[in-house]
Amino acid sequence: EAQVTQNPRYLITVTGKKLTVTCSQNMNHEYMSWYRQDPGLGLRQIYYSMNVEVTDKGDVPEGYKVSRKEKRNFPLILESPSPNQTSLYFCASSLRGWGTVEAFFGQGTRLTVV
Amino acid sequence: SQQGEEDPQALSIQEGENATMNCSYKTSINNLQWYRQNSGRGLVHLILIRSNEREKHSGRLRVTLDTSKKSSSLLITASRAADTASYFCATDEGGSQGNLIFGKGTKLSVKP
Numbered sequence: 001e002a003q004v005t006q007n008p009r010y011l012i013t014v015t016g017k018k019l020t021v022t023c024s025q026n027m028n029h030e031y032m033s034w035y036r037q038d039p040g041l042g043l044r045q046i047y048y049s050m051n052v053e054v055t056d057k058g059d060v061p062e063g064y065k066v067s068r069k070e071k072r073n074f075p076l077i078l079e080s081p082s083p084n085q086t087s088l089y090f091c092a093s094s095l096r097g098w099g100t101v102e103a104f105f106g107q108g109t110r111l112t113v114v
Numbered sequence: 115s116q117q118g119e120e121d122p123q124a125l126s127i128q129e130g131e132n133a134t135m136n137c138s139y140k141t142s143i144n145n146l147q148w149y150r151q152n153s154g155r156g157l158v159h160l161i162l163i164r165s166n167e168r169e170k171h172s173g174r175l176r177v178t179l180d181t182s183k184k185s186s187s188l189l190i191t192a193s194r195a196a197d198t199a200s201y202f203c204a205t206d207e208g209g210s211q212g213n214l215i216f217g218k219g220t221k222l223s224v225k226p
Binding site: 004035041042044045058088090094101102103104105106107 | 144
């Protein structure tokens with residue numbers, strides 16, 4: 001089954017403790033992206049990647065890192081999480097350029113930083 | 115950068131009625147998409163309309179695009195309680211490798 005898998009689904013952590021949210025897709029998609037969703041603000045793009053070893057900042061990249069060493073994986077790294085990074089995070093993938101074909105989304109990771 | 119802006123922010127209707135949601139965007143686009151999100155879950159693609167298309171249908175969904183007004187509408191006909199969800203429009207930024215930028219969404223509630 002074609003899917004984007006994020007882990008974990010729920011995470012509660014403390015300020016400053018490094019964490020990684022994994023994202024994997026099984027569709028051989030070139031494009032992958034991370035979004036955060038906050039009430040009243042909609043979805044905002046954090047980082048995106050157009051291919052292996054190619055990543056770029058979205059609208060809200062501060063406090064996040066990503067890597068794309070393999071085509072299927074696109075982990076989101078929070079080196080020193082802070083409470084303002086409490087949010088619902090989504091990973092998405094697309095066969096090619098954003099907007100030209102549909103994007104597939106993971107089920108989300110609800111992160112709470114205390 | 116917020117590209118699409120949906121209107122209204124919230125919509126409550128009775129089962130069987132039609133629901134219309136609007137989206138406005140700022141810059142030129144190649145394509146516009148609509149997505150649906152059930153509460154707290156991942157987004158699901160509904161329909162994609164290209165900038166040279168004016169209308170597109172998929173089942174009970176009808177999407178229109180007016181590039182001169184930089185706006186789109188999503189019509190759900192004969193709504194069902196299961197259509198209760200948030201609906202988002204998403205656009206590229208007009209470039210060949212544009213990002214997918216989402217609006218804030220319309221929250222639709224369909225009462226049985």
